[in-house]
Amino acid sequence: SSELTQDPAVSVALGQTVRITCQGDSLRSYDASWYQQEPGQAPVLVIYAENNRPSGIPDRFSGSSSGNTASLTITGAQAEDEAVYYCSSRDSSGNHLVFGGGTKLTVL
Amino acid sequence: QVQLVESGGGVVQPGRSLRLSCAASGFIFSSYDMHWVRQAPGKGLVWVAGFSYDGSNKYYADSVKGRFTISRDNSKNTLYLHMNSLRPEDTAVYYCTTRGDAFHIWGQGTMVTVSS
Numbered sequence: 001s002s003e004l005t006q007d008p009a010v011s012v013a014l015g016q017t018v019r020i021t022c023q024g025d026s027l028r029s030y031d032a033s034w035y036q037q038e039p040g041q042a043p044v045l046v047i048y049a050e051n052n053r054p055s056g057i058p059d060r061f062s063g064s065s066s067g068n069t070a071s072l073t074i075t076g077a078q079a080e081d082e083a084v085y086y087c088s089s090r091d092s093s094g095n096h097l098v099f100g101g102g103t104k105l106t107v108l
Numbered sequence: 109q110v111q112l113v114e115s116g117g118g119v120v121q122p123g124r125s126l127r128l129s130c131a132a133s134g135f136i137f138s139s140y141d142m143h144w145v146r147q148a149p150g151k152g153l154v155w156v157a158g159f160s161y162d163g164s165n166k167y168y169a170d171s172v173k174g175r176f177t178i179s180r181d182n183s184k185n186t187l188y189l190h191m192n193s194l195r196p197e198d199t200a201v202y203y204c205t206t207r208g209d210a211f212h213i214w215g216q217g218t219m220v221t222v223s224s
Contacts, residue, residue: 033210035153042203042217043145043153048210086153088211095167097143097155097207 003091004032004100011106012077020072020103022087030090032070034063037102038083046085047072074105082107110134110213112204117218120194130187130204130215138162138182141207144189146200147217154200157189158207172198194222 012018035043047063
C-alpha cells in the first residue's frame, strides 16, 4: 500500500477549476511533485517543489501544500487535461521515494 | 534533444534474470541522480531503485532489495537495472527517469513480462 493517498477519480466540467489532493505524513517534511499520465504514455512532470512548473506546462496548473496534504489545482480545465495524475514524495523515513495511487481526472 | 531510451525488456520465465538499459542523451548524465520506476498493467507508478549521480548511494524498494541491482556507466551515459530471481509480480513497464527535486525526464519505458 502507498504511503500517499489520492482519491481514485475526480471529474470537472470543461473550463471549471478542480483540485486533486494527496495525503501522507511525509508531506509534513518533504515537498510533493505531480505527474500527468495519458493512456499508453510515459508520465510527465507538471509540478515540482510544491508549486513550480517545468517549461512547457500551462500556468493553469498550480500546486500547494498544507500540513499532511498536497494539492494540484487546474484552473480552467481543458479537454486535454483528462489523464491520471500521480503525486510523489519521500516516504516517512526519507530514504525511499513513493507515489500516490493516482487520480483519474475526467473533464466533462 | 533531452532523451532517455530504455531497452532490454521481454518475456522471461520466473526465477530467471534480465538486464535493462537506459541510454541518455542531450544532457550531462553524470550530473544527475537516476532512478527506475515501474508500472504493472493497469496499475499505478511504483518507485523501484535509485542511484546518485556520483555513485555514492544506491536505494532500493523493499520489494526488489536483494534481487535487483542498479548500476550506471557515466562514460557511456547509460543506466542499468540487473534483475535476478524474477517473479510474476515484477511484470511491468519499467521507466528510467532523472531526479533532482522531482522526476523531471522520463523514457518511454520497456515492458518486462515474467511468465512461464
